[in-house]
Amino acid sequence: MVETSNEIVNMKSICKSFLGVQALENVDFNLYKGEIHALVGENGAGKTTLIKVLTGVEQPDFGEITINQQKTVIRSPQHAQTLGISTVYQEVNLCPHLSVAENILIGREPHKFGFIDKRAMNDMAREILQGLGVDLDVTQTLGACSVAVQQMAAIARALEISSAKVLVLDEPTSSLDAHETEQLFGVIRRLKSEGVAIIFITHFLNQIYEVADRITVLRNGKLVGTYDVKSLSRLELITKMIGRSLVEYDEMVNLKKESRQFIKTEPWLDANQLGRFGSVEPFTLDLRAGEVVGLAGLLGSGRTEVAQLLFGIDNPTSGSLWIDGKEVKEHSPLKSIEYGVALCPEDRKNEGIISELTVRENIILAMQAGLGWFKYIRIQEQYEIADKYIKLLNIATPFADQPVKNLSGGNQQKVILARWLATNPRLLILDEPTRGIDVGAKAEIQKLVLSLAQEGKSCVFISSELEEVQRTSHRVVVMREQKKVAEFTDESDEKIMQAIAGSSL
Amino acid sequence: MIQQAKRILMRHGTLLLTFLVFVLVYYVGSKLYPTMQKPQVFFNLFINDASLLLVSIGMTLVIISGGIDLSVGGVIALTSVASAALLRASVNPFIVIPLMIVIGVALGALMGWIIQDLKVQPFIATLMGLFFARGMAYIISLTSVSIKDPFYKTLALTPIYLPFFPKTYIYATTLVGPIMLLVVIYLSFFSRFGRTIYAIGSNEQSAVLMGLPVRRTKIMVYAFSGLCSALGGIVFSMSLLAGYGQFASGMELDSIAAVVIGGTALTGGVGNVLGTLFGVLIHGTIVSVLQFNGTLSSWWTRIGVGLLTLIAIGIQSVFYIRQKRS
Numbered sequence: 001m002v003e004t005s006n007e008i009v010n011m012k013s014i015c016k017s018f019l020g021v022q023a024l025e026n027v028d029f030n031l032y033k034g035e036i037h038a039l040v041g042e043n044g045a046g047k048t049t050l051i052k053v054l055t056g057v058e059q060p061d062f063g064e065i066t067i068n069q070q071k072t073v074i075r076s077p078q079h080a081q082t083l084g085i086s087t088v089y090q091e092v093n094l095c096p097h098l099s100v101a102e103n104i105l106i107g108r109e110p111h112k113f114g115f116i117d118k119r120a121m122n123d124m125a126r127e128i129l130q131g132l133g134v135d136l137d138v139t140q141t142l143g144a145c146s147v148a149v150q151q152m153a154a155i156a157r158a159l160e161i162s163s164a165k166v167l168v169l170d171e172p173t174s175s176l177d178a179h180e181t182e183q184l185f186g187v188i189r190r191l192k193s194e195g196v197a198i199i200f201i202t203h204f205l206n207q208i209y210e211v212a213d214r215i216t217v218l219r220n221g222k223l224v225g226t227y228d229v230k231s232l233s234r235l236e237l238i239t240k241m242i243g244r245s246l247v248e249y250d251e252m253v254n255l256k257k258e259s260r261q262f263i264k265t266e267p268w269l270d271a272n273q274l275g276r277f278g279s280v281e282p283f284t285l286d287l288r289a290g291e292v293v294g295l296a297g298l299l300g301s302g303r304t305e306v307a308q309l310l311f312g313i314d315n316p317t318s319g320s321l322w323i324d325g326k327e328v329k330e331h332s333p334l335k336s337i338e339y340g341v342a343l344c345p346e347d348r349k350n351e352g353i354i355s356e357l358t359v360r361e362n363i364i365l366a367m368q369a370g371l372g373w374f375k376y377i378r379i380q381e382q383y384e385i386a387d388k389y390i391k392l393l394n395i396a397t398p399f400a401d402q403p404v405k406n407l408s409g410g411n412q413q414k415v416i417l418a419r420w421l422a423t424n425p426r427l428l429i430l431d432e433p434t435r436g437i438d439v440g441a442k443a444e445i446q447k448l449v450l451s452l453a454q455e456g457k458s459c460v461f462i463s464s465e466l467e468e469v470q471r472t473s474h475r476v477v478v479m480r481e482q483k484k485v486a487e488f489t490d491e492s493d494e495k496i497m498q499a500i501a502g503s504s505l
Numbered sequence: 506m507i508q509q510a511k512r513i514l515m516r517h518g519t520l521l522l523t524f525l526v527f528v529l530v531y532y533v534g535s536k537l538y539p540t541m542q543k544p545q546v547f548f549n550l551f552i553n554d555a556s557l558l559l560v561s562i563g564m565t566l567v568i569i570s571g572g573i574d575l576s577v578g579g580v581i582a583l584t585s586v587a588s589a590a591l592l593r594a595s596v597n598p599f600i601v602i603p604l605m606i607v608i609g610v611a612l613g614a615l616m617g618w619i620i621q622d623l624k625v626q627p628f629i630a631t632l633m634g635l636f637f638a639r640g641m642a643y644i645i646s647l648t649s650v651s652i653k654d655p656f657y658k659t660l661a662l663t664p665i666y667l668p669f670f671p672k673t674y675i676y677a678t679t680l681v682g683p684i685m686l687l688v689v690i691y692l693s694f695f696s697r698f699g700r701t702i703y704a705i706g707s708n709e710q711s712a713v714l715m716g717l718p719v720r721r722t723k724i725m726v727y728a729f730s731g732l733c734s735a736l737g738g739i740v741f742s743m744s745l746l747a748g749y750g751q752f753a754s755g756m757e758l759d760s761i762a763a764v765v766i767g768g769t770a771l772t773g774g775v776g777n778v779l780g781t782l783f784g785v786l787i788h789g790t791i792v793s794v795l796q797f798n799g800t801l802s803s804w805w806t807r808i809g810v811g812l813l814t815l816i817a818i819g820i821q822s823v824f825y826i827r828q829k830r831s
Contacts, residue, residue, distance in 0.1 A: 077714065078716070081716070093708075093710070093711040093714045093715070094708070094711050094715070095703070095704045095707035095708045095711050095712060095715075095774065096707055096708065096774070097703060097706070097707035097774035097775050098700070098703060098704055098707060102700060102704075103715075106697075106700055106701070106704055106715065106717065107697070107701075107715065107716055107717050109697060109700070114695075114696075115691070115695040115696075116694075116695045116696065116697065116700065141516075157715065161715075161716065
């Protein structure tokens with residue numbers, strides 16, 4: 001089909017692990033000149049790590065990289081640039097106080113008699129941008145421009161500086177509106193026609209179908225496959241991203257069957273057309289004691305936003321939340337703790353653990369918050385609680401006073417889980433609790449959720465792994481594009497997958 | 506048309522404002538004390554604040570780069586005492602003056618290196634520089650050392666009469682500040698070095714990723730500030746014909762205030778050395794007004810400058826927020 005001399009990047013059997021978690025396992029990736037290659041996978045799939053390896057930010061533990069038919073070791077980001085590999089990140093890495101022209105050309109400005117020739121610089125910058133099909137005022141301060149413009153400037157500089165042969169765009173459209181996205185696509189197509197190879201990381205599947213030639217799907221650090229976009233339907237793509245994998249969990253199926261009998265008939269929590277402008281459309285959701293409700297859907301579909309509304313992090317702009325028949329007037333995490341609602345957030349590192357504190361301190365944190373400043377939990381009691389949960393959840397730590405930042409991701413997740421279990425919640429909302437965790441710990445957590453349900457607790461289980469959601473939940477709610485689109489009880493994979501994918505398959 | 510005017514206003518708003526404040530304070534002063542209307546009073550601002558102007562010019566570049574230099578007063582004291590002591594030992598002034606400049610640049614470069622390679626906070630590193638410089642000054646001499654060198658005396662006491670203003674004069678040392686001002690205007694707007702300073706102050710991490718010579722530039726900025734401080738010390742010692750460890754005590758604070766009032770943000774990336782000029786002139790004007798009053802304590806200067814600095818920062822924030830919104 002395509003001669004190998006056209007291949008510009010070849011990565012073979014790339015392996016990379018952090019703190020015992022395998023971020024990339026035997027991943028192959030290749031790139032041809034003039035192709036637009038999409039890289040997809042849910043968070044934790046390994047996309048970012050793969051790109052960091054390609055751009056010299058990280059060194060692979062194992063594997064071979066070939067650039068332009070030459071075996072290479074990419075030592076640093078600077079080295080990657082000299083090889084012609086440029087990256088434009090989501091947070092644009094330019095200087096907001098300088099003008100657009102300066103950002104593009106600083107370090108290589110044209111001079112006249114020892115003075116920077118501003119006019120020539122502006123003209124040059126204007127020309128470069130026009131070469132990308134973009135026309136704008138280059139004398140404007142970059143910070144005053146929209147993200148779309150800033151991205152254009154970043155792309156322009158990337159191409160200028162390293163006469164880039166490979167351009168990596170990391171989630172470029174997240175902050176762009178439809179028109180700006182079209183402009184960006186115009187630029188990308190132009191670059192493609194000039195032979196630049198483009199790696200396009202995105203979670204917007206429509207955009208992939210609009211502009212990409214090939215697509216590589218990663219999942220849990222492994223390569224699922226590389227496909228021609230034309231011959232892959234949307235449903236097939238989604239199946240590859242989040243569909244059923246090969247591991248069986250028979251005992252969980254039985255556990256789930258048994259636990260159904262404990263579900264109470266009357267709901268105690270009722271979200272009535274609860275919504276937040278710009279975040280998630282009004283949805284209705286009720287919860288019963290002993291029930292696990294799964295939230296399925298792709299990244300960006302609004303699941304975390306639902307969790308944030310239920311836990312009181314966000315104030316709703318429409319609808320109401322009822323607990324035990326009484327309307328919730330004040331929305332705040334503290335009030336939620338008092339009502340018995342707990343949330344294990346998605347971003348464990350930034351929103352979950354307090355990395356400098358010890359395991360014990362992290363575990364009793366929410367409990368203490370609920371009690372306030374003056375009812376301090378005695379040290380003895382703190383140790384008892386900590387030890388109880390270390391044992392219960394099998395947290396691998398030599399002692400309770402270990403700083404939590406030293407624990408592996410899976411164990412950190414368990415610490416956060418312990419924190420909320422210690423508050424004895426009625427509702428436990430888990431947002432991607434098994435992400436970046438080894439298989440063994442994943443199974444433990446899923447079993448734990450079902451056993452909590454049996455004790456009479458309710459649980460909202462959010463995960464991108466569809467089979468996980470199905471395995472653990474009594475009911476599955478599907479979110480798509482910030483809207484609740486379906487609710488299933490014991491449905492087949494296809495039905496749920498279709499709901500996630502949407503009408504255009 | 507209006508759009509154009511609006512844009513110019515947004516971009517140079519703070520500079521215009523500083524200029525207007527200066528004009529306002531000067532105008533009010535001259536109305537209260539008619540003697541202030543004499544042109545000599547205006548030029549006295551340049552004569553009296555010659556060192557402050559020099560030091561503030563260097564400080565402007567440092568603050569634009571996102572750092573700060575607290576050592577300036579100490580370097581003035583050190584260079585004043587060192588030169589006085591050397592001159593007293595009959596060393597040729599044409600050796601003394603370059604030597605002081607070397608000391609200033611070396612000390613600045615050293616602090617820059619400590620800040621950049623040893624990753625010490627600029628505040629701490631230059632504070633240590635201040636202690637070191639002032640300490641050294643006192644070690645050289647605990648008491649004031651007078652300068653009797655004829656070259657110094659000539660420069661200090663010979664007035665240069667100005668062409669268009671009758672009976673108005675300045676001194677040779679007064680010219681050093683404005684000359685440095687022109688140099689820094691060139692550097693900050695027309696040289697790669699200056700633009701890199703702005704880039705570093707705007708987003709240092711980005712500047713590194715963009716391939717700019719961040720390390721070299723940062724060390725050079727502090728060396729340059731050291732140069733300005735040394736020049737300030739030479740001018741100071743020339744004007745007072747003495748060297749003393751107590752000189753320029755607290756001048757770093759006045760200089761930072763002048764820079765901020767001039768529209769340079771302490772957060773870096775934004776600033777104009779021309780604004781610093783007006784900041785220094787405003788400082789001098791307040792001092793003059795108080796001197797003409799004669800009854801109020803001179804400490805009211807500090808209060809006045811403090812208030813203006815606060816207002817300046819407040820206005821900077823407003824402009825910053827407005828810019829972000831648009």
